[in-house]
Amino acid sequence: MNLITSRWRGLAFVDIETNGGTATLDGITEIGIVEVDEDGVREWSHLVRPAGRIPDFIQKLTGISNEMVAEAPSFAELAEEVWNRLDGRLFVAHNARFDYGFLRNAFERVGMPLRPPVLCTVKLSRALFPEHRRHGLDALIERHGLVVGDRHRALADAQLVWQFWQLMHRQFEPEVMEAVVSRLAGRAASLPPHVDPAVLDGMPERPGVYLFYGENELPLYVGKSKDIRTRVLSHFSADHSSAKEMSLSQQLRRIEWIETEGEVGALLLEARLVKERQPIHNRRLRRTTGLCAWQLVEDRQGGWRPELVRGPELDPGRQDNLFGFFSSKTTASKALRTLAEEHNLCQVCLGLEKVRPGQSCFGYQLKRCKGACIGLEPRAVHGARLMMALHALKVERWPYAGPVGIQEGRDLHVVDNWCWLGTARQEEEVWALLESGQPAFDLDIFKILKKAVHKERVVPLTSVV
Ligand SMILES: [Zn+2]
Structure with missing residues:
Protein backbone atom coordinates (compact mmCIF):
# COMPACT_ATOMS: atom_id res chain seq x y z
CA MET A 1 0.00 0.00 0.00
CA ALA A 189 0.26 7.71 -14.12
CA SER A 190 0.54 8.66 -17.76
CA LEU A 191 0.81 12.42 -17.80
CA PRO A 192 3.28 13.80 -20.31
CA PRO A 193 6.61 13.64 -18.46
CA HIS A 194 7.80 17.17 -19.32
CA VAL A 195 4.63 19.08 -18.51
CA ASP A 196 3.74 20.45 -15.09
CA PRO A 197 0.52 18.69 -13.93
CA ALA A 198 -0.69 22.02 -12.53
CA VAL A 199 -0.97 23.30 -16.10
CA LEU A 200 -3.34 20.45 -16.94
CA ASP A 201 -5.39 21.18 -13.84
CA GLY A 202 -5.76 24.78 -14.90
CA MET A 203 -7.33 23.93 -18.24
CA PRO A 204 -10.98 24.93 -18.68
CA GLU A 205 -13.77 22.44 -19.28
CA ARG A 206 -15.01 24.73 -22.03
CA PRO A 207 -15.01 24.74 -25.83
CA GLY A 208 -11.94 25.90 -27.63
CA VAL A 209 -8.68 25.00 -29.32
CA TYR A 210 -5.51 23.62 -27.78
CA LEU A 211 -1.97 23.63 -29.12
CA PHE A 212 0.84 21.25 -28.20
CA TYR A 213 4.43 22.41 -28.56
CA GLY A 214 7.62 20.37 -28.40
CA GLU A 215 11.20 21.44 -27.88
CA ASN A 216 12.13 24.84 -29.30
CA GLU A 217 8.44 25.69 -29.61
CA LEU A 218 7.96 23.19 -32.45
CA PRO A 219 4.20 22.96 -33.11
CA LEU A 220 3.22 19.32 -32.57
CA TYR A 221 -0.55 19.27 -32.70
CA VAL A 222 -3.61 21.48 -32.88
CA GLY A 223 -6.97 20.13 -31.74
CA LYS A 224 -10.41 21.40 -30.82
CA SER A 225 -13.08 20.26 -28.40
CA LYS A 226 -16.28 21.21 -26.62
CA ASP A 227 -14.30 20.50 -23.44
CA ILE A 228 -10.62 21.40 -23.70
CA ARG A 229 -9.50 19.79 -20.46
CA THR A 230 -11.17 16.42 -20.96
CA ARG A 231 -9.98 16.23 -24.56
CA VAL A 232 -6.38 17.07 -23.71
CA LEU A 233 -6.32 14.54 -20.86
CA SER A 234 -7.77 11.90 -23.17
CA HIS A 235 -4.60 12.15 -25.27
CA PHE A 236 -2.70 10.77 -22.30
CA SER A 237 -5.16 8.34 -20.71
CA ALA A 238 -3.69 4.88 -20.46
CA ASP A 239 -6.88 3.45 -21.96
CA HIS A 240 -6.51 4.94 -25.42
CA SER A 241 -2.80 5.36 -25.74
CA SER A 242 -1.53 4.44 -29.18
CA ALA A 243 2.06 4.59 -30.36
CA LYS A 244 1.30 7.99 -31.88
CA GLU A 245 -0.16 9.37 -28.64
CA MET A 246 2.82 7.99 -26.71
CA SER A 247 5.30 9.79 -28.91
CA LEU A 248 3.22 12.97 -28.69
CA SER A 249 3.25 12.71 -24.90
CA GLN A 250 7.04 12.24 -24.88
CA GLN A 251 7.68 15.23 -27.15
CA LEU A 252 5.25 17.58 -25.41
CA ARG A 253 6.82 20.55 -23.61
CA ARG A 254 4.12 23.21 -23.53
CA ILE A 255 0.34 23.41 -23.89
CA GLU A 256 -1.56 26.50 -24.93
CA TRP A 257 -5.30 26.89 -25.29
CA ILE A 258 -7.78 29.44 -26.57
CA GLU A 259 -11.34 29.36 -25.29
CA THR A 260 -14.22 29.94 -27.67
CA GLU A 261 -17.92 30.42 -27.03
CA GLY A 262 -18.93 27.37 -28.99
CA GLU A 263 -18.10 24.69 -31.50
CA VAL A 264 -18.17 26.82 -34.65
CA GLY A 265 -15.57 29.16 -33.20
CA ALA A 266 -13.41 26.21 -32.17
CA LEU A 267 -13.64 24.62 -35.63
CA LEU A 268 -12.76 27.86 -37.43
CA LEU A 269 -9.81 28.56 -35.18
CA GLU A 270 -8.54 24.99 -35.46
CA ALA A 271 -8.67 25.12 -39.26
CA ARG A 272 -6.78 28.41 -39.32
CA LEU A 273 -4.14 27.35 -36.79
CA VAL A 274 -3.46 24.04 -38.52
CA LYS A 275 -2.69 25.94 -41.73
CA GLU A 276 -0.68 28.65 -40.00
CA ARG A 277 1.41 26.51 -37.66
CA GLN A 278 1.65 23.28 -39.71
CA PRO A 279 1.86 20.98 -36.66
CA ILE A 280 3.73 17.76 -37.41
CA HIS A 281 1.12 15.43 -35.87
CA ASN A 282 -1.95 16.80 -37.68
CA ARG A 283 -2.82 14.49 -40.49
CA ARG A 284 -5.20 17.01 -41.99
CA LEU A 285 -2.27 19.05 -43.18
CA ARG A 286 -3.25 19.60 -46.76
CA ARG A 287 -1.41 21.86 -49.10
CA THR A 288 -4.21 23.97 -50.48
CA THR A 289 -2.21 25.57 -53.28
CA GLY A 290 -3.64 23.19 -55.89
CA LEU A 291 -7.29 23.69 -54.97
CA CYS A 292 -9.48 24.20 -58.04
CA ALA A 293 -13.01 23.89 -59.42
CA TRP A 294 -14.72 23.69 -62.81
CA GLN A 295 -16.72 26.66 -63.91
CA LEU A 296 -19.18 26.32 -66.78
CA VAL A 297 -18.91 29.21 -69.20
CA GLU A 298 -21.29 29.77 -72.14
CA ASP A 299 -19.64 29.08 -75.47
CA ARG A 300 -20.38 30.76 -78.78
CA GLN A 301 -22.51 27.85 -80.05
CA GLY A 302 -25.01 28.16 -77.17
CA GLY A 303 -23.54 25.36 -75.08
CA TRP A 304 -21.43 25.23 -71.94
CA ARG A 305 -17.69 24.80 -71.72
CA PRO A 306 -15.84 23.91 -68.47
CA GLU A 307 -13.00 26.18 -67.42
CA LEU A 308 -10.70 25.43 -64.53
CA VAL A 309 -10.63 28.09 -61.83
CA ARG A 310 -7.85 27.94 -59.28
CA GLY A 311 -5.64 29.83 -56.88
CA PRO A 312 -6.51 33.46 -56.22
CA GLU A 313 -9.11 33.34 -59.05
CA LEU A 314 -11.20 31.05 -56.87
CA ASP A 315 -13.94 33.06 -55.13
CA PRO A 316 -16.84 30.57 -54.87
CA GLY A 317 -19.12 32.94 -52.99
CA ARG A 318 -19.33 35.16 -56.06
CA GLN A 319 -18.88 32.68 -58.91
CA ASP A 320 -21.78 31.15 -60.83
CA ASN A 321 -21.89 27.59 -62.12
CA LEU A 322 -18.94 26.43 -60.10
CA PHE A 323 -18.41 22.69 -59.52
CA GLY A 324 -15.84 21.10 -57.26
CA PHE A 325 -13.68 20.96 -55.35
CA PHE A 326 -10.49 19.23 -56.54
CA SER A 327 -7.01 19.14 -55.04
CA SER A 328 -5.19 19.51 -58.37
CA LYS A 329 -5.67 20.00 -62.10
CA THR A 330 -5.02 16.28 -62.60
CA THR A 331 -7.78 15.14 -60.24
CA ALA A 332 -10.15 17.74 -61.69
CA SER A 333 -9.56 16.46 -65.25
CA LYS A 334 -9.87 12.86 -64.14
CA ALA A 335 -13.21 13.54 -62.46
CA LEU A 336 -14.54 15.33 -65.54
CA ARG A 337 -13.38 12.50 -67.82
CA THR A 338 -15.16 9.92 -65.64
CA LEU A 339 -18.36 11.96 -65.73
CA ALA A 340 -18.07 12.32 -69.50
CA GLU A 341 -17.81 8.55 -69.87
CA GLU A 342 -20.75 7.87 -67.54
CA HIS A 343 -23.01 10.40 -69.24
CA ASN A 344 -21.93 9.97 -72.88
CA LEU A 345 -20.62 13.52 -73.09
CA CYS A 346 -18.25 14.70 -75.77
CA GLN A 347 -14.64 15.00 -74.57
CA VAL A 348 -13.75 17.42 -77.37
CA CYS A 349 -16.52 19.79 -76.28
CA LEU A 350 -15.25 19.46 -72.71
CA GLY A 351 -11.74 20.42 -73.78
CA LEU A 352 -10.33 17.05 -72.70
CA GLU A 353 -9.46 15.93 -76.22
CA LYS A 354 -8.15 17.77 -79.29
CA VAL A 355 -9.05 16.88 -82.89
CA ARG A 356 -8.73 18.60 -86.25
CA PRO A 357 -11.73 20.78 -87.19
CA GLY A 358 -14.63 18.75 -88.58
CA GLN A 359 -13.44 15.50 -87.04
CA SER A 360 -15.39 13.58 -84.40
CA CYS A 361 -14.01 12.73 -80.99
CA PHE A 362 -12.68 9.29 -80.17
CA GLY A 363 -15.72 8.59 -78.00
CA TYR A 364 -18.07 9.07 -80.97
CA GLN A 365 -16.43 6.17 -82.78
CA LEU A 366 -17.08 4.02 -79.71
CA LYS A 367 -20.68 5.30 -79.51
CA ARG A 368 -19.84 7.06 -76.26
CA CYS A 369 -20.51 10.55 -77.62
CA LYS A 370 -23.81 11.64 -79.13
CA GLY A 371 -22.05 13.71 -81.76
CA ALA A 372 -21.95 17.21 -80.31
CA CYS A 373 -18.44 17.57 -81.78
CA ILE A 374 -19.74 17.12 -85.35
CA GLY A 375 -23.04 18.94 -84.97
CA LEU A 376 -25.23 15.84 -84.55
CA GLU A 377 -26.27 16.81 -81.05
CA PRO A 378 -27.21 20.48 -80.51
CA ARG A 379 -24.61 22.21 -78.28
CA ALA A 380 -27.40 23.51 -76.04
CA VAL A 381 -28.64 19.95 -75.40
CA HIS A 382 -25.10 18.75 -74.72
CA GLY A 383 -24.62 21.73 -72.39
CA ALA A 384 -27.79 20.92 -70.50
CA ARG A 385 -26.69 17.30 -70.08
CA LEU A 386 -23.29 18.47 -68.86
CA MET A 387 -24.95 20.74 -66.32
CA MET A 388 -27.02 17.81 -65.01
CA ALA A 389 -24.03 15.46 -64.90
CA LEU A 390 -22.14 17.97 -62.75
CA HIS A 391 -25.12 18.80 -60.55
CA ALA A 392 -23.94 16.87 -57.46
CA LEU A 393 -20.70 18.87 -57.45
CA LYS A 394 -22.35 22.28 -57.63
CA VAL A 395 -20.89 24.81 -55.19
CA GLU A 396 -23.43 26.96 -53.40
CA ARG A 397 -23.08 30.69 -54.03
CA TRP A 398 -22.93 33.05 -51.08
CA PRO A 399 -26.66 33.21 -50.17
CA TYR A 400 -26.63 36.68 -48.54
CA ALA A 401 -26.61 40.19 -49.92
CA GLY A 402 -23.35 40.99 -48.15
CA PRO A 403 -21.32 40.10 -45.06
CA VAL A 404 -23.08 38.41 -42.13
CA GLY A 405 -22.31 37.59 -38.53
CA ILE A 406 -22.80 34.10 -37.12
CA GLN A 407 -23.77 34.60 -33.49
CA GLU A 408 -22.45 32.06 -31.00
CA GLY A 409 -22.79 33.24 -27.44
CA ARG A 410 -20.75 36.43 -27.13
CA ASP A 411 -18.76 35.55 -30.26
CA LEU A 412 -19.76 37.04 -33.58
CA HIS A 413 -18.04 35.27 -36.47
CA VAL A 414 -17.79 37.80 -39.29
CA VAL A 415 -18.21 36.04 -42.62
CA ASP A 416 -18.43 37.12 -46.25
CA ASN A 417 -18.42 35.13 -49.50
CA TRP A 418 -17.72 31.89 -47.59
CA CYS A 419 -14.62 33.43 -46.05
CA TRP A 420 -14.10 33.95 -42.33
CA LEU A 421 -12.86 37.48 -41.67
CA GLY A 422 -12.50 36.87 -37.95
CA THR A 423 -14.43 36.78 -34.70
CA ALA A 424 -15.54 39.89 -32.86
CA ARG A 425 -16.98 40.67 -29.44
CA GLN A 426 -17.30 44.45 -29.79
CA GLU A 427 -18.85 46.56 -32.51
CA GLU A 428 -15.53 48.26 -33.29
CA GLU A 429 -13.99 44.85 -33.89
CA VAL A 430 -16.74 44.08 -36.42
CA TRP A 431 -15.87 47.30 -38.26
CA ALA A 432 -12.18 46.55 -38.27
CA LEU A 433 -12.79 43.03 -39.63
CA LEU A 434 -15.09 44.27 -42.39
CA GLU A 435 -12.43 46.73 -43.47
CA SER A 436 -9.62 44.17 -43.29
CA GLY A 437 -10.55 42.67 -46.67
CA GLN A 438 -11.40 39.14 -47.70
CA PRO A 439 -8.81 36.42 -47.09
CA ALA A 440 -8.05 33.76 -49.73
CA PHE A 441 -10.64 31.03 -50.08
CA ASP A 442 -10.10 28.06 -47.76
CA LEU A 443 -11.96 24.80 -48.32
CA ASP A 444 -12.02 23.72 -44.65
CA ILE A 445 -13.41 27.07 -43.56
CA PHE A 446 -16.00 26.89 -46.38
CA LYS A 447 -17.23 23.49 -45.13
CA ILE A 448 -17.53 24.72 -41.53
CA LEU A 449 -19.37 27.88 -42.59
CA LYS A 450 -21.75 26.04 -44.89
CA LYS A 451 -22.99 23.96 -41.97
CA ALA A 452 -22.96 26.85 -39.53
CA VAL A 453 -25.09 29.30 -41.54
CA HIS A 454 -27.89 26.74 -41.67
CA LYS A 455 -27.66 25.86 -37.98
CA GLU A 456 -26.73 29.00 -36.04
CA ARG A 457 -28.22 32.48 -35.80
CA VAL A 458 -27.12 34.62 -38.75
CA VAL A 459 -27.19 38.43 -38.54
CA PRO A 460 -26.85 40.53 -41.72
CA LEU A 461 -24.03 43.08 -41.42
CA THR A 462 -24.79 44.94 -44.66
CA SER A 463 -26.45 47.81 -42.84
CA VAL A 464 -23.26 48.34 -40.83
CA VAL A 465 -21.09 48.90 -43.88
ZN1 LIG B 1 -17.76 14.02 -79.43
Missing part, protein backbone atom coordinates in the same frame (compact mmCIF):
# COMPACT_ATOMS: atom_id res chain seq x y z
CA ASN A 2 2.87 2.37 0.77
CA LEU A 3 4.01 2.05 -2.80
CA ILE A 4 0.77 3.57 -3.92
CA THR A 5 0.14 6.12 -1.22
CA SER A 6 3.62 7.56 -1.71
CA ARG A 7 2.62 8.99 -5.08
CA TRP A 8 -0.17 11.10 -3.60
CA ARG A 9 -0.45 12.98 -0.34
CA GLY A 10 -2.59 10.06 0.78
CA LEU A 11 -5.85 8.39 -0.05
CA ALA A 12 -9.38 9.63 0.51
CA PHE A 13 -12.16 7.04 0.43
CA VAL A 14 -15.27 9.04 -0.28
CA ASP A 15 -18.99 8.47 -0.31
CA ILE A 16 -21.78 10.99 -0.51
CA GLU A 17 -25.56 10.88 -0.15
CA THR A 18 -27.74 13.20 -2.24
CA ASN A 19 -31.36 14.19 -2.73
CA GLY A 20 -31.34 13.13 -6.41
CA GLY A 21 -29.28 11.77 -9.25
CA THR A 22 -28.20 14.85 -11.23
CA ALA A 23 -25.01 16.53 -10.12
CA THR A 24 -25.93 19.89 -11.62
CA LEU A 25 -29.42 20.05 -10.11
CA ASP A 26 -29.50 18.02 -6.92
CA GLY A 27 -27.70 18.55 -3.68
CA ILE A 28 -25.43 16.65 -1.33
CA THR A 29 -27.03 15.63 1.99
CA GLU A 30 -24.09 13.84 3.59
CA ILE A 31 -20.36 13.40 3.02
CA GLY A 32 -18.26 10.59 4.47
CA ILE A 33 -14.47 10.43 4.08
CA VAL A 34 -11.91 7.91 5.31
CA GLU A 35 -8.50 9.57 5.07
CA VAL A 36 -5.43 7.37 4.91
CA ASP A 37 -1.89 8.73 4.98
CA GLU A 38 1.40 8.46 6.88
CA ASP A 39 -0.32 9.66 10.04
CA GLY A 40 -2.81 6.83 9.97
CA VAL A 41 -6.51 6.45 9.29
CA ARG A 42 -9.07 9.14 10.15
CA GLU A 43 -12.80 9.07 9.63
CA TRP A 44 -14.95 12.11 9.06
CA SER A 45 -18.55 12.65 8.09
CA HIS A 46 -21.04 15.46 8.09
CA LEU A 47 -24.67 16.05 7.19
CA VAL A 48 -25.18 18.80 4.59
CA ARG A 49 -28.26 20.96 4.09
CA PRO A 50 -29.21 20.74 0.37
CA ALA A 51 -30.97 23.55 -1.48
CA GLY A 52 -34.01 21.37 -2.27
CA ARG A 53 -36.02 18.81 -0.36
CA ILE A 54 -35.16 15.14 0.01
CA PRO A 55 -37.82 13.00 -1.73
CA ASP A 56 -39.55 10.31 0.36
CA PHE A 57 -37.97 7.33 -1.39
CA ILE A 58 -34.47 8.69 -0.82
CA GLN A 59 -35.30 9.38 2.87
CA LYS A 60 -36.30 5.71 3.15
CA LEU A 61 -33.16 4.49 1.35
CA THR A 62 -30.58 6.51 3.28
CA GLY A 63 -32.41 7.20 6.54
CA ILE A 64 -31.49 10.87 6.11
CA SER A 65 -34.64 12.97 6.55
CA ASN A 66 -35.42 16.62 5.85
CA GLU A 67 -35.59 17.21 9.61
CA MET A 68 -32.06 15.83 10.07
CA VAL A 69 -30.49 18.18 7.55
CA ALA A 70 -32.60 21.24 8.45
CA GLU A 71 -30.00 22.49 10.95
CA ALA A 72 -26.92 21.17 9.08
CA PRO A 73 -24.44 23.56 7.40
CA SER A 74 -24.71 24.17 3.66
CA PHE A 75 -22.00 22.83 1.34
CA ALA A 76 -20.54 26.33 1.00
CA GLU A 77 -20.02 26.44 4.77
CA LEU A 78 -18.29 23.04 4.75
CA ALA A 79 -16.36 23.46 1.51
CA GLU A 80 -13.01 24.41 3.00
CA GLU A 81 -13.06 21.60 5.52
CA VAL A 82 -13.91 19.03 2.80
CA TRP A 83 -11.29 20.53 0.48
CA ASN A 84 -8.54 20.08 3.04
CA ARG A 85 -9.43 16.43 3.41
CA LEU A 86 -9.42 15.77 -0.35
CA ASP A 87 -6.75 18.08 -1.75
CA GLY A 88 -3.71 16.25 -3.11
CA ARG A 89 -5.14 12.83 -2.27
CA LEU A 90 -6.19 10.01 -4.54
CA PHE A 91 -9.98 10.21 -4.59
CA VAL A 92 -11.28 6.63 -4.22
CA ALA A 93 -14.99 5.91 -4.49
CA HIS A 94 -17.32 3.19 -5.63
CA ASN A 95 -18.79 4.35 -8.93
CA ALA A 96 -16.59 7.41 -8.57
CA ARG A 97 -18.22 9.31 -11.42
CA PHE A 98 -21.23 9.88 -9.19
CA ASP A 99 -19.50 11.04 -6.00
CA TYR A 100 -16.76 12.92 -7.81
CA GLY A 101 -19.28 14.52 -10.19
CA PHE A 102 -21.40 15.86 -7.33
CA LEU A 103 -18.43 17.13 -5.34
CA ARG A 104 -16.76 18.71 -8.34
CA ASN A 105 -19.99 20.55 -9.19
CA ALA A 106 -20.54 21.64 -5.61
CA PHE A 107 -16.95 22.94 -5.39
CA GLU A 108 -17.32 24.64 -8.76
CA ARG A 109 -20.32 26.58 -7.44
CA VAL A 110 -18.28 27.98 -4.56
CA GLY A 111 -15.41 28.86 -6.87
CA MET A 112 -13.03 26.08 -5.80
CA PRO A 113 -12.14 23.82 -8.75
CA LEU A 114 -11.49 20.33 -7.36
CA ARG A 115 -9.30 18.22 -9.67
CA PRO A 116 -7.96 15.22 -7.78
CA PRO A 117 -6.73 12.02 -9.40
CA VAL A 118 -9.73 9.69 -9.23
CA LEU A 119 -9.95 5.95 -8.83
CA CYS A 120 -13.21 4.07 -9.21
CA THR A 121 -13.43 0.82 -7.22
CA VAL A 122 -16.09 -0.55 -9.59
CA LYS A 123 -13.39 -0.40 -12.27
CA LEU A 124 -10.84 -1.80 -9.84
CA SER A 125 -13.10 -4.75 -9.04
CA ARG A 126 -13.78 -5.32 -12.72
CA ALA A 127 -10.05 -5.27 -13.49
CA LEU A 128 -9.17 -7.71 -10.69
CA PHE A 129 -12.17 -10.01 -11.09
CA PRO A 130 -13.13 -9.92 -14.76
CA GLU A 131 -14.92 -13.28 -14.34
CA HIS A 132 -17.67 -11.64 -12.26
CA ARG A 133 -20.51 -9.72 -13.80
CA ARG A 134 -21.72 -7.77 -10.79
CA HIS A 135 -19.44 -5.19 -9.18
CA GLY A 136 -21.92 -3.09 -7.18
CA LEU A 137 -21.20 -2.45 -3.52
CA ASP A 138 -23.70 -5.14 -2.46
CA ALA A 139 -21.99 -7.67 -4.73
CA LEU A 140 -18.60 -6.84 -3.16
CA ILE A 141 -20.03 -7.17 0.36
CA GLU A 142 -21.33 -10.60 -0.52
CA ARG A 143 -18.29 -11.79 -2.47
CA HIS A 144 -15.62 -10.61 -0.03
CA GLY A 145 -17.52 -10.77 3.25
CA LEU A 146 -17.11 -7.04 3.95
CA VAL A 147 -18.34 -5.92 7.36
CA VAL A 148 -21.41 -3.76 6.88
CA GLY A 149 -22.16 -0.81 9.13
CA ASP A 150 -25.00 1.63 8.57
CA ARG A 151 -25.47 0.79 4.88
CA HIS A 152 -26.37 3.80 2.63
CA ARG A 153 -24.99 6.32 5.08
CA ALA A 154 -21.97 8.13 3.70
CA LEU A 155 -19.28 7.14 6.21
CA ALA A 156 -20.40 3.50 6.41
CA ASP A 157 -20.21 3.19 2.61
CA ALA A 158 -16.82 4.93 2.50
CA GLN A 159 -15.61 2.44 5.11
CA LEU A 160 -16.76 -0.43 2.91
CA VAL A 161 -14.65 0.93 0.04
CA TRP A 162 -11.66 1.25 2.40
CA GLN A 163 -12.20 -2.36 3.56
CA PHE A 164 -12.31 -3.55 -0.03
CA TRP A 165 -9.09 -1.63 -0.79
CA GLN A 166 -7.23 -3.26 2.13
CA LEU A 167 -8.52 -6.70 1.23
CA MET A 168 -7.31 -6.33 -2.36
CA HIS A 169 -3.87 -5.26 -1.18
CA ARG A 170 -3.66 -8.40 0.94
CA GLN A 171 -4.94 -10.64 -1.81
CA PHE A 172 -2.85 -9.39 -4.76
CA GLU A 173 0.89 -8.82 -5.16
CA PRO A 174 2.00 -5.19 -4.68
CA GLU A 175 3.21 -5.07 -8.30
CA VAL A 176 -0.20 -6.15 -9.58
CA MET A 177 -2.01 -3.57 -7.48
CA GLU A 178 0.46 -0.87 -8.43
CA ALA A 179 -0.04 -1.57 -12.13
CA VAL A 180 -3.84 -1.75 -11.96
CA VAL A 181 -4.21 1.33 -9.76
CA SER A 182 -1.79 3.32 -11.93
CA ARG A 183 -3.73 2.42 -15.03
CA LEU A 184 -7.12 3.23 -13.51
CA ALA A 185 -6.04 6.43 -11.83
CA GLY A 186 -4.88 7.05 -15.42
CA ARG A 187 -3.95 10.63 -15.64
CA ALA A 188 -1.64 10.65 -12.68
